[in-house]
Amino acid sequence: MRRLLVRRVLPDFDPGRPYRRSASVALRPESFGALVYHFGTRKLSFLKTPELVEVVTGLEGQPDVHAAIAAAGVSQELRPSYLRALAGLAANGTIEERA
Amino acid sequence: MKLTEHFQYGLNSPICLTWELTYACNLACVHCLSSSGRRDPRELSTDECKSVVDELQKMQVFYVNIGGGEPTVRPDFWELLDYSIDHNVGVKFSTNGIKLDPRRAAQLARTDYVDVQISLDGATAAVNDVVRGPGSYDTAIRALENLASAGFGQPKISVVMTRQNVDQLDEFKAIADKFGAQLRITRLRPSGRGADVWDSLHPTAGQQRQLYDWLVARGADVLTGDSFFHLSAYGEALPGLNLCGAGRVVCLIDPVGDVYACPFAIHDEFLAGNVRSPGGFEEVWRSSELFAELRQPQTGGACRSCGHYDACQGGCMAAKFFTGLPLDGPDPECVLGNADAALAARGDSTVIPKSEVDHSRSAPRNSRVNARQPVALSLTPPPRRMDGVSPGPRGSTRPARDCDTSPLAELVASDGLG
Numbered sequence: 001m002r003r004l005l006v007r008r009v010l011p012d013f014d015p016g017r018p019y020r021r022s023a024s025v026a027l028r029p030e031s032f033g034a035l036v037y038h039f040g041t042r043k044l045s046f047l048k049t050p051e052l053v054e055v056v057t058g059l060e061g062q063p064d065v066h067a068a069i070a071a072a073g074v075s076q077e078l079r080p081s082y083l084r085a086l087a088g089l090a091a092n093g094t095i096e097e098r099a
Numbered sequence: 100m101k102l103t104e105h106f107q108y109g110l111n112s113p114i115c116l117t118w119e120l121t122y123a124c125n126l127a128c129v130h131c132l133s134s135s136g137r138r139d140p141r142e143l144s145t146d147e148c149k150s151v152v153d154e155l156q157k158m159q160v161f162y163v164n165i166g167g168g169e170p171t172v173r174p175d176f177w178e179l180l181d182y183s184i185d186h187n188v189g190v191k192f193s194t195n196g197i198k199l200d201p202r203r204a205a206q207l208a209r210t211d212y213v214d215v216q217i218s219l220d221g222a223t224a225a226v227n228d229v230v231r232g233p234g235s236y237d238t239a240i241r242a243l244e245n246l247a248s249a250g251f252g253q254p255k256i257s258v259v260m261t262r263q264n265v266d267q268l269d270e271f272k273a274i275a276d277k278f279g280a281q282l283r284i285t286r287l288r289p290s291g292r293g294a295d296v297w298d299s300l301h302p303t304a305g306q307q308r309q310l311y312d313w314l315v316a317r318g319a320d321v322l323t324g325d326s327f328f329h330l331s332a333y334g335e336a337l338p339g340l341n342l343c344g345a346g347r348v349v350c351l352i353d354p355v356g357d358v359y360a361c362p363f364a365i366h367d368e369f370l371a372g373n374v375r376s377p378g379g380f381e382e383v384w385r386s387s388e389l390f391a392e393l394r395q396p397q398t399g400g401a402c403r404s405c406g407h408y409d410a411c412q413g414g415c416m417a418a419k420f421f422t423g424l425p426l427d428g429p430d431p432e433c434v435l436g437n438a439d440a441a442l443a444a445r446g447d448s449t450v451i452p453k454s455e456v457d458h459s460r461s462a463p464r465n466s467r468v469n470a471r472q473p474v475a476l477s478l479t480p481p482p483r484r485m486d487g488v489s490p491g492p493r494g495s496t497r498p499a500r501d502c503d504t505s506p507l508a509e510l511v512a513s514d515g516l517g
Contacts, residue, residue, distance in 0.1 A: 026187070030110050031108075037161040042162070046102060
Protein backbone atom coordinates (compact mmCIF):
# COMPACT_ATOMS: atom_id res chain seq x y z
CA MET A 1 0.00 0.00 0.00
CA ARG A 2 1.31 3.43 -0.84
CA ARG A 3 1.47 6.59 1.19
CA LEU A 4 0.30 5.44 4.54
CA LEU A 5 0.94 8.77 6.12
CA VAL A 6 -0.82 11.12 3.77
CA ARG A 7 -2.97 12.82 6.34
CA ARG A 8 -3.40 12.12 9.93
CA VAL A 9 -4.48 14.26 12.76
CA LEU A 10 -1.57 15.09 14.99
CA PRO A 11 -2.11 15.63 18.67
CA ASP A 12 -0.88 18.86 20.18
CA PHE A 13 2.75 18.92 21.16
CA ASP A 14 3.09 18.53 24.93
CA PRO A 15 6.70 18.82 26.10
CA GLY A 16 5.64 17.53 29.50
CA ARG A 17 5.09 14.09 27.99
CA PRO A 18 7.50 11.38 26.79
CA TYR A 19 8.50 11.44 23.12
CA ARG A 20 10.82 9.56 20.82
CA ARG A 21 12.29 9.84 17.40
CA SER A 22 9.77 8.42 14.96
CA ALA A 23 10.52 4.95 13.69
CA SER A 24 9.88 6.25 10.18
CA VAL A 25 12.77 8.68 10.15
CA ALA A 26 16.49 8.32 9.70
CA LEU A 27 19.09 10.87 10.75
CA ARG A 28 22.26 11.41 8.78
CA PRO A 29 25.00 13.29 10.64
CA GLU A 30 26.28 16.38 8.85
CA SER A 31 28.58 19.21 9.91
CA PHE A 32 25.66 21.49 10.77
CA GLY A 33 23.71 18.87 12.67
CA ALA A 34 21.79 16.24 10.79
CA LEU A 35 19.74 15.61 7.74
CA VAL A 36 16.39 13.98 8.50
CA TYR A 37 14.61 11.75 6.08
CA HIS A 38 11.05 10.62 6.68
CA PHE A 39 10.38 7.37 4.85
CA GLY A 40 6.62 7.86 5.07
CA THR A 41 6.26 11.38 3.76
CA ARG A 42 9.54 11.25 1.82
CA LYS A 43 10.46 14.67 3.04
CA LEU A 44 13.90 15.88 3.87
CA SER A 45 14.44 18.32 6.65
CA PHE A 46 17.38 19.53 8.66
CA LEU A 47 18.35 19.72 12.28
CA LYS A 48 20.50 22.77 12.27
CA THR A 49 22.47 22.35 15.48
CA PRO A 50 24.30 19.36 16.98
CA GLU A 51 22.44 20.01 20.25
CA LEU A 52 19.10 19.61 18.53
CA VAL A 53 20.30 16.28 17.14
CA GLU A 54 21.24 15.26 20.66
CA VAL A 55 17.82 16.26 21.96
CA VAL A 56 16.00 14.31 19.26
CA THR A 57 18.09 11.18 19.69
CA GLY A 58 17.95 11.47 23.48
CA LEU A 59 14.16 11.72 23.76
CA GLU A 60 13.70 7.99 24.04
CA GLY A 61 15.68 7.77 27.27
CA GLN A 62 14.06 10.73 29.00
CA PRO A 63 10.75 11.02 30.87
CA ASP A 64 9.71 14.10 28.89
CA VAL A 65 10.90 16.63 26.35
CA HIS A 66 12.08 19.13 28.93
CA ALA A 67 14.40 16.52 30.42
CA ALA A 68 15.82 15.69 26.99
CA ILE A 69 16.56 19.37 26.36
CA ALA A 70 18.25 19.69 29.73
CA ALA A 71 20.26 16.51 29.19
CA ALA A 72 21.60 17.89 25.93
CA GLY A 73 22.95 20.88 27.82
CA VAL A 74 20.81 23.49 26.12
CA SER A 75 21.02 26.77 28.00
CA GLN A 76 17.96 28.25 29.66
CA GLU A 77 17.67 31.19 27.29
CA LEU A 78 17.73 28.96 24.23
CA ARG A 79 15.13 26.50 25.49
CA PRO A 80 12.06 28.32 24.12
CA SER A 81 13.52 28.17 20.60
CA TYR A 82 14.24 24.47 21.03
CA LEU A 83 10.68 23.87 22.15
CA ARG A 84 9.42 25.65 19.05
CA ALA A 85 11.70 23.57 16.85
CA LEU A 86 10.57 20.37 18.54
CA ALA A 87 6.91 21.33 18.12
CA GLY A 88 7.65 21.64 14.41
CA LEU A 89 9.36 18.26 14.39
CA ALA A 90 6.35 16.73 16.12
CA ALA A 91 4.06 18.28 13.52
CA ASN A 92 6.02 16.86 10.60
CA GLY A 93 6.36 13.43 12.15
CA THR A 94 10.06 13.47 12.96
CA ILE A 95 9.28 12.87 16.62
CA GLU A 96 6.23 11.27 18.16
CA GLU A 97 4.73 10.80 21.58
CA ARG A 98 5.48 7.47 23.15
CA ALA A 99 3.37 5.55 25.61
CA MET B 100 26.52 29.61 9.28
CA LYS B 101 23.40 29.36 7.19
CA LEU B 102 22.36 26.01 5.83
CA THR B 103 23.10 27.06 2.26
CA GLU B 104 26.68 27.83 3.26
CA HIS B 105 27.07 24.35 4.65
CA PHE B 106 25.78 23.03 1.36
CA GLN B 107 28.36 25.09 -0.48
CA TYR B 108 31.14 23.27 1.33
CA GLY B 109 29.65 19.89 0.58
CA LEU B 110 27.90 17.25 2.64
CA ASN B 111 28.98 13.82 3.86
CA SER B 112 26.72 12.30 1.24
CA PRO B 113 24.78 13.79 -1.64
CA ILE B 114 21.23 14.96 -1.05
CA CYS B 115 20.27 14.44 -4.60
CA LEU B 116 21.87 11.76 -6.65
CA THR B 117 21.03 11.00 -10.24
CA TRP B 118 21.91 7.56 -11.50
CA GLU B 119 21.61 6.81 -15.17
CA LEU B 120 21.33 3.06 -15.49
CA THR B 121 21.83 2.74 -19.21
CA TYR B 122 22.66 4.73 -22.30
CA ALA B 123 20.28 2.51 -24.25
CA CYS B 124 17.06 4.18 -25.32
CA ASN B 125 14.20 3.36 -27.63
CA LEU B 126 13.89 7.04 -28.45
CA ALA B 127 16.35 9.56 -29.85
CA CYS B 128 15.17 12.87 -28.41
CA VAL B 129 16.88 15.77 -30.14
CA HIS B 130 17.79 17.41 -26.83
CA CYS B 131 18.92 14.32 -24.89
CA LEU B 132 21.26 15.59 -22.20
CA SER B 133 23.19 12.31 -22.13
CA SER B 134 23.30 11.69 -25.90
CA SER B 135 21.73 8.31 -25.32
CA GLY B 136 20.78 5.66 -27.83
CA ARG B 137 23.03 2.63 -27.78
CA ARG B 138 23.85 0.54 -24.75
CA ASP B 139 27.43 0.87 -23.61
CA PRO B 140 29.08 -2.57 -23.36
CA ARG B 141 30.88 -1.43 -20.23
CA GLU B 142 27.56 -0.80 -18.45
CA LEU B 143 27.53 -1.74 -14.76
CA SER B 144 26.35 -5.32 -14.26
CA THR B 145 23.42 -6.23 -12.06
CA ASP B 146 25.79 -7.17 -9.23
CA GLU B 147 27.77 -3.97 -9.62
CA CYS B 148 24.56 -1.95 -9.47
CA LYS B 149 23.56 -3.76 -6.30
CA SER B 150 26.94 -2.92 -4.79
CA VAL B 151 26.30 0.74 -5.56
CA VAL B 152 22.92 0.48 -3.84
CA ASP B 153 24.64 -1.09 -0.82
CA GLU B 154 27.01 1.85 -0.70
CA LEU B 155 24.18 4.36 -0.99
CA GLN B 156 22.38 2.67 1.86
CA LYS B 157 25.49 2.82 4.00
CA MET B 158 26.00 6.48 3.11
CA GLN B 159 22.35 7.18 3.93
CA VAL B 160 21.44 8.46 0.52
CA PHE B 161 17.74 8.05 1.04
CA TYR B 162 16.63 8.07 -2.55
CA VAL B 163 18.03 8.19 -6.04
CA ASN B 164 16.74 9.67 -9.26
CA ILE B 165 17.05 6.92 -11.81
CA GLY B 166 17.23 7.82 -15.46
CA GLY B 167 19.08 7.01 -18.63
CA GLY B 168 18.73 6.43 -21.50
CA GLU B 169 15.52 4.61 -20.87
CA PRO B 170 16.12 2.78 -17.60
CA THR B 171 13.25 0.35 -18.02
CA VAL B 172 14.82 -1.26 -21.08
CA ARG B 173 17.43 -2.81 -18.83
CA PRO B 174 16.15 -6.36 -18.29
CA ASP B 175 17.16 -6.18 -14.64
CA PHE B 176 15.48 -2.81 -14.05
CA TRP B 177 12.65 -4.24 -11.94
CA GLU B 178 15.04 -6.40 -9.97
CA LEU B 179 17.22 -3.37 -9.21
CA LEU B 180 14.14 -1.32 -8.31
CA ASP B 181 13.09 -3.88 -5.72
CA TYR B 182 16.63 -4.29 -4.46
CA SER B 183 17.03 -0.58 -3.95
CA ILE B 184 13.71 -0.16 -2.17
CA ASP B 185 14.45 -3.16 0.04
CA HIS B 186 17.68 -1.43 1.05
CA ASN B 187 16.03 1.82 2.07
CA VAL B 188 17.10 3.68 -1.04
CA GLY B 189 13.90 5.02 -2.52
CA VAL B 190 13.60 5.34 -6.27
CA LYS B 191 12.26 8.07 -8.48
CA PHE B 192 12.64 7.05 -12.05
CA SER B 193 12.18 8.90 -15.29
CA THR B 194 10.78 7.04 -18.24
CA ASN B 195 9.23 7.67 -21.63
CA GLY B 196 6.62 5.10 -20.64
CA ILE B 197 7.55 2.39 -23.12
CA LYS B 198 7.40 -0.46 -20.60
CA LEU B 199 4.55 0.80 -18.41
CA ASP B 200 1.89 -1.61 -19.57
CA PRO B 201 -1.06 -2.47 -17.30
CA ARG B 202 0.91 -5.23 -15.57
CA ARG B 203 3.88 -3.02 -14.70
CA ALA B 204 1.56 -0.17 -13.71
CA ALA B 205 -0.20 -2.50 -11.26
CA GLN B 206 3.15 -3.67 -9.92
CA LEU B 207 4.24 -0.08 -9.32
CA ALA B 208 0.96 0.73 -7.61
CA ARG B 209 1.70 -2.07 -5.16
CA THR B 210 5.23 -0.83 -4.50
CA ASP B 211 5.89 1.65 -1.76
CA TYR B 212 8.70 4.15 -1.96
CA VAL B 213 8.75 4.59 -5.72
CA ASP B 214 7.96 7.66 -7.80
CA VAL B 215 7.44 7.66 -11.52
CA GLN B 216 8.14 10.52 -13.83
CA ILE B 217 6.82 10.41 -17.37
CA SER B 218 8.63 12.63 -19.85
CA LEU B 219 6.49 14.74 -22.15
CA ASP B 220 7.79 17.75 -24.03
CA GLY B 221 4.65 18.88 -25.76
CA ALA B 222 1.05 19.11 -24.62
CA THR B 223 0.12 17.95 -28.10
CA ALA B 224 1.60 15.18 -30.21
CA ALA B 225 2.54 17.74 -32.84
CA VAL B 226 4.80 19.66 -30.48
CA ASN B 227 6.04 16.65 -28.48
CA ASP B 228 6.91 14.31 -31.30
CA VAL B 229 9.12 16.80 -33.12
CA VAL B 230 11.45 16.71 -30.14
CA ARG B 231 10.94 13.19 -28.77
CA GLY B 232 10.11 11.27 -31.92
CA PRO B 233 7.04 9.86 -33.67
CA GLY B 234 4.62 8.02 -31.40
CA SER B 235 6.28 9.19 -28.19
CA TYR B 236 3.32 11.35 -27.17
CA ASP B 237 0.94 8.40 -27.45
CA THR B 238 3.36 6.19 -25.50
CA ALA B 239 3.52 8.69 -22.64
CA ILE B 240 -0.24 9.19 -22.50
CA ARG B 241 -0.84 5.43 -22.56
CA ALA B 242 1.55 5.02 -19.64
CA LEU B 243 -0.30 7.72 -17.70
CA GLU B 244 -3.60 6.00 -18.44
CA ASN B 245 -2.22 2.67 -17.24
CA LEU B 246 -0.89 4.20 -14.03
CA ALA B 247 -4.21 5.94 -13.37
CA SER B 248 -6.17 2.74 -14.02
CA ALA B 249 -3.89 0.83 -11.67
CA GLY B 250 -4.45 3.39 -8.93
CA PHE B 251 -0.85 4.58 -8.79
CA GLY B 252 -0.90 7.74 -6.72
CA GLN B 253 0.34 10.89 -8.34
CA PRO B 254 2.97 10.20 -10.96
CA LYS B 255 4.84 13.20 -12.28
CA ILE B 256 4.75 14.58 -15.79
CA SER B 257 8.18 15.96 -16.56
CA VAL B 258 8.46 18.67 -19.19
CA VAL B 259 11.58 20.30 -20.57
CA MET B 260 10.61 23.86 -21.41
CA THR B 261 11.28 24.89 -25.00
CA ARG B 262 10.45 27.73 -27.31
CA GLN B 263 7.74 25.50 -28.78
CA ASN B 264 5.95 24.55 -25.56
CA VAL B 265 6.10 27.57 -23.24
CA ASP B 266 2.71 28.61 -24.61
CA GLN B 267 1.31 25.23 -23.56
CA LEU B 268 1.88 25.56 -19.82
CA ASP B 269 -1.82 25.68 -19.03
CA GLU B 270 -2.41 22.66 -21.25
CA PHE B 271 0.32 20.68 -19.50
CA LYS B 272 -1.29 21.51 -16.19
CA ALA B 273 -4.64 20.30 -17.52
CA ILE B 274 -3.10 17.00 -18.64
CA ALA B 275 -1.53 16.55 -15.23
CA ASP B 276 -4.84 17.26 -13.51
CA LYS B 277 -6.64 14.85 -15.80
CA PHE B 278 -4.36 11.97 -14.81
CA GLY B 279 -4.01 12.89 -11.16
CA ALA B 280 -0.36 13.68 -11.83
CA GLN B 281 1.90 16.44 -10.64
CA LEU B 282 3.47 18.71 -13.23
CA ARG B 283 7.22 19.14 -13.20
CA ILE B 284 8.92 21.57 -15.55
CA THR B 285 12.66 21.90 -16.00
CA ARG B 286 15.10 23.96 -17.93
CA LEU B 287 16.52 22.94 -21.30
CA ARG B 288 20.29 22.59 -20.99
CA PRO B 289 22.77 22.71 -23.87
CA SER B 290 24.12 19.35 -22.66
CA GLY B 291 24.53 16.20 -24.76
CA ARG B 292 22.56 16.48 -28.00
CA GLY B 293 20.90 19.49 -26.40
CA ALA B 294 23.94 21.48 -27.50
CA ASP B 295 23.01 20.88 -31.15
CA VAL B 296 19.49 22.25 -30.82
CA TRP B 297 19.83 24.73 -27.99
CA ASP B 298 19.92 27.80 -30.26
CA SER B 299 16.56 26.94 -31.79
CA LEU B 300 14.86 25.35 -28.77
CA HIS B 301 15.74 27.44 -25.76
CA PRO B 302 13.02 29.90 -24.74
CA THR B 303 13.33 33.46 -25.98
CA ALA B 304 13.88 36.30 -23.52
CA GLY B 305 10.18 37.14 -23.70
CA GLN B 306 9.27 33.51 -23.06
CA GLN B 307 11.55 33.36 -20.04
CA ARG B 308 9.56 36.23 -18.56
CA GLN B 309 6.32 34.47 -19.50
CA LEU B 310 7.53 31.31 -17.79
CA TYR B 311 8.58 33.20 -14.68
CA ASP B 312 5.24 35.00 -14.45
CA TRP B 313 3.41 31.71 -14.89
CA LEU B 314 5.42 30.07 -12.13
CA VAL B 315 4.77 32.95 -9.76
CA ALA B 316 1.04 32.98 -10.54
CA ARG B 317 0.27 29.31 -10.99
CA GLY B 318 3.31 27.34 -9.92
CA ALA B 319 2.40 26.63 -6.31
CA ASP B 320 2.06 22.89 -6.84
CA VAL B 321 4.37 22.64 -9.83
CA LEU B 322 7.81 21.09 -9.35
CA THR B 323 10.80 22.68 -11.03
CA GLY B 324 13.80 20.68 -9.88
CA ASP B 325 15.06 24.05 -8.70
CA SER B 326 16.22 24.46 -12.28
CA PHE B 327 15.01 27.99 -13.00
CA PHE B 328 16.94 29.81 -10.33
CA HIS B 329 18.50 32.03 -13.01
CA LEU B 330 15.00 33.54 -13.41
CA SER B 331 15.02 34.74 -9.82
CA ALA B 332 16.85 37.85 -11.03
CA TYR B 333 13.47 39.05 -12.32
CA GLY B 334 12.56 39.82 -8.75
CA GLU B 335 10.83 37.41 -6.46
CA ALA B 336 12.95 34.35 -5.76
CA LEU B 337 11.34 31.17 -6.99
CA PRO B 338 10.86 28.39 -4.47
CA GLY B 339 14.04 26.44 -4.04
CA LEU B 340 17.48 26.91 -2.61
CA ASN B 341 18.57 28.81 -5.69
CA LEU B 342 22.03 27.48 -5.86
CA CYS B 343 24.14 25.22 -8.02
CA GLY B 344 24.68 22.03 -6.06
CA ALA B 345 27.10 20.39 -8.49
CA GLY B 346 29.60 18.27 -6.63
CA ARG B 347 28.44 19.77 -3.35
CA VAL B 348 25.06 18.19 -2.72
CA VAL B 349 24.35 16.78 -6.19
CA CYS B 350 26.11 14.42 -8.56
CA LEU B 351 25.58 11.91 -11.33
CA ILE B 352 26.56 8.27 -11.66
CA ASP B 353 26.49 7.34 -15.33
CA PRO B 354 25.80 3.87 -16.76
CA VAL B 355 29.46 2.85 -16.81
CA GLY B 356 29.97 4.04 -13.24
CA ASP B 357 31.59 7.37 -14.00
CA VAL B 358 30.75 10.02 -11.43
CA TYR B 359 30.14 13.55 -12.71
CA ALA B 360 29.46 16.75 -10.80
CA CYS B 361 25.91 17.01 -12.12
CA PRO B 362 23.58 15.31 -14.60
CA PHE B 363 24.04 18.12 -17.07
CA ALA B 364 27.82 17.99 -17.04
CA ILE B 365 28.81 14.75 -18.74
CA HIS B 366 32.26 15.89 -19.83
CA ASP B 367 35.78 14.95 -18.79
CA GLU B 368 36.19 18.34 -17.12
CA PHE B 369 33.52 17.39 -14.61
CA LEU B 370 34.45 13.75 -14.17
CA ALA B 371 35.30 13.03 -10.54
CA GLY B 372 36.00 9.31 -10.68
CA ASN B 373 34.38 5.91 -11.14
CA VAL B 374 32.45 3.71 -8.73
CA ARG B 375 34.51 0.71 -9.87
CA SER B 376 37.71 2.21 -8.50
CA PRO B 377 38.99 1.25 -5.04
CA GLY B 378 36.84 2.82 -2.36
CA GLY B 379 33.86 2.96 -4.69
CA PHE B 380 31.41 5.82 -4.85
CA GLU B 381 32.03 6.93 -1.29
CA GLU B 382 35.70 7.52 -2.00
CA VAL B 383 34.84 9.56 -5.10
CA TRP B 384 32.27 11.65 -3.28
CA ARG B 385 34.44 12.36 -0.27
CA SER B 386 37.92 12.56 -1.75
CA SER B 387 37.89 13.46 -5.43
CA GLU B 388 40.02 16.40 -6.40
CA LEU B 389 37.29 17.88 -8.57
CA PHE B 390 34.68 17.84 -5.83
CA ALA B 391 37.17 19.32 -3.39
CA GLU B 392 37.66 22.21 -5.80
CA LEU B 393 33.93 22.67 -6.25
CA ARG B 394 33.56 22.93 -2.50
CA GLN B 395 35.96 25.85 -2.23
CA PRO B 396 34.59 29.32 -1.49
CA GLN B 397 33.44 31.05 -4.66
CA THR B 398 33.97 34.63 -5.73
CA GLY B 399 31.24 35.29 -8.26
CA GLY B 400 33.62 36.61 -10.89
CA ALA B 401 32.17 39.01 -13.43
CA CYS B 402 28.72 38.62 -11.91
CA ARG B 403 29.76 39.71 -8.45
CA SER B 404 29.09 43.38 -9.08
CA CYS B 405 25.59 42.69 -10.40
CA GLY B 406 22.83 43.63 -8.01
CA HIS B 407 21.03 40.38 -8.76
CA TYR B 408 23.92 38.05 -8.05
CA ASP B 409 22.50 36.95 -4.74
CA ALA B 410 19.31 35.91 -6.49
CA CYS B 411 20.72 33.92 -9.41
CA GLN B 412 24.29 33.08 -8.31
CA GLY B 413 25.48 33.47 -11.87
CA GLY B 414 23.24 30.69 -13.08
CA CYS B 415 24.01 27.20 -14.33
CA MET B 416 27.58 25.93 -14.68
CA ALA B 417 26.70 23.43 -17.40
CA ALA B 418 24.74 25.98 -19.43
CA LYS B 419 27.76 28.26 -19.50
CA PHE B 420 30.25 25.52 -20.22
CA PHE B 421 28.42 23.99 -23.16
CA THR B 422 27.71 27.34 -24.78
CA GLY B 423 31.38 28.28 -24.65
CA LEU B 424 30.96 30.98 -22.02
CA PRO B 425 33.33 31.58 -19.13
CA LEU B 426 32.23 29.87 -15.94
CA ASP B 427 32.82 32.99 -13.88
CA GLY B 428 30.47 35.11 -15.95
CA PRO B 429 26.75 35.28 -16.62
CA ASP B 430 24.50 32.40 -17.60
CA PRO B 431 23.71 32.32 -21.35
CA GLU B 432 20.08 32.94 -20.44
CA CYS B 433 20.83 35.74 -17.96
CA VAL B 434 17.53 37.59 -17.74
CA LEU B 435 19.33 40.92 -17.69
CA GLY B 436 20.92 40.12 -21.04
CA ASN B 437 24.40 40.23 -19.56
CA ALA B 438 25.55 37.26 -21.62
CA ASP B 439 24.25 38.54 -24.93
CA ALA B 440 27.47 40.27 -25.92
CA ALA B 441 29.60 37.25 -25.06
CA LEU B 442 27.28 34.95 -26.98
CA ALA B 443 27.35 37.24 -30.00
CA ALA B 444 31.14 37.50 -29.85
CA ARG B 445 31.59 33.77 -30.32
CA GLY B 446 33.07 33.33 -33.77
CA ASP B 447 34.12 30.53 -36.07
CA SER B 448 37.31 30.19 -34.11
CA THR B 449 35.47 29.72 -30.84
CA VAL B 450 35.80 26.17 -29.67
CA ILE B 451 32.76 25.15 -27.74
CA PRO B 452 33.42 22.19 -25.45
CA LYS B 453 31.69 19.04 -26.55
CA SER B 454 31.34 15.83 -24.62
CA GLU B 455 33.24 12.82 -25.88
CA VAL B 456 30.56 10.61 -24.42
CA ASP B 457 28.09 10.02 -27.23
CA HIS B 458 25.90 6.94 -27.52
CA SER B 459 23.64 8.36 -30.20
CA ARG B 460 22.68 5.76 -32.73
CA SER B 461 23.75 8.26 -35.39
CA ALA B 462 27.24 8.52 -33.91
CA PRO B 463 30.11 6.26 -34.91
CA ARG B 464 30.45 3.22 -32.68
CA ASN B 465 32.90 3.56 -29.82
CA SER B 466 32.89 7.25 -30.47
CA ARG B 467 34.41 7.96 -27.12
CA VAL B 468 37.32 5.68 -27.78
CA ASN B 469 37.90 7.14 -31.22
CA ALA B 470 37.63 10.69 -30.02
CA ARG B 471 40.67 10.53 -27.82
CA GLN B 472 42.43 13.41 -29.47
CA PRO B 473 42.71 16.41 -27.19
CA VAL B 474 39.68 18.61 -26.94
CA ALA B 475 40.59 22.25 -27.27
CA LEU B 476 38.94 24.46 -24.72
CA SER B 477 40.44 27.67 -25.92
CA LEU B 478 38.14 30.49 -24.97
CA THR B 479 36.94 29.16 -21.71
CA PRO B 480 38.96 29.67 -18.58
CA PRO B 481 39.99 26.60 -16.63
CA PRO B 482 36.55 25.12 -16.20
CA ARG B 483 37.14 23.82 -12.73
CA ARG B 484 37.04 27.28 -11.34
CA MET B 485 33.41 27.46 -10.45
CA ASP B 486 33.28 31.14 -9.77
CA GLY B 487 29.84 32.44 -10.26
CA VAL B 488 27.94 29.30 -9.58
CA SER B 489 28.41 29.19 -5.90
CA PRO B 490 25.57 29.00 -3.48
CA GLY B 491 26.18 32.41 -2.05
CA PRO B 492 25.84 33.17 1.56
CA ARG B 493 22.94 35.51 1.29
CA GLY B 494 20.80 33.42 -0.99
CA SER B 495 17.19 32.69 -0.48
CA THR B 496 16.38 30.60 2.53
CA ARG B 497 13.16 29.41 1.01
CA PRO B 498 13.05 25.66 0.96
CA ALA B 499 13.34 23.81 -2.30
CA ARG B 500 10.45 21.56 -3.05
CA ASP B 501 11.89 19.20 -5.48
CA CYS B 502 15.08 17.94 -6.87
CA ASP B 503 14.65 15.05 -9.17
CA THR B 504 17.41 15.40 -11.66
CA SER B 505 18.65 18.76 -10.71
CA PRO B 506 19.85 20.60 -7.66
CA LEU B 507 17.96 20.11 -4.50
CA ALA B 508 15.06 17.91 -3.79
CA GLU B 509 12.20 18.33 -1.49
CA LEU B 510 14.17 20.22 1.01
CA VAL B 511 11.34 21.03 3.24
CA ALA B 512 14.02 22.54 5.34
CA SER B 513 13.71 24.92 8.20
CA ASP B 514 12.55 22.52 10.82
CA GLY B 515 15.54 23.21 12.92
CA LEU B 516 16.37 26.41 14.66
CA GLY B 517 16.02 29.76 13.04
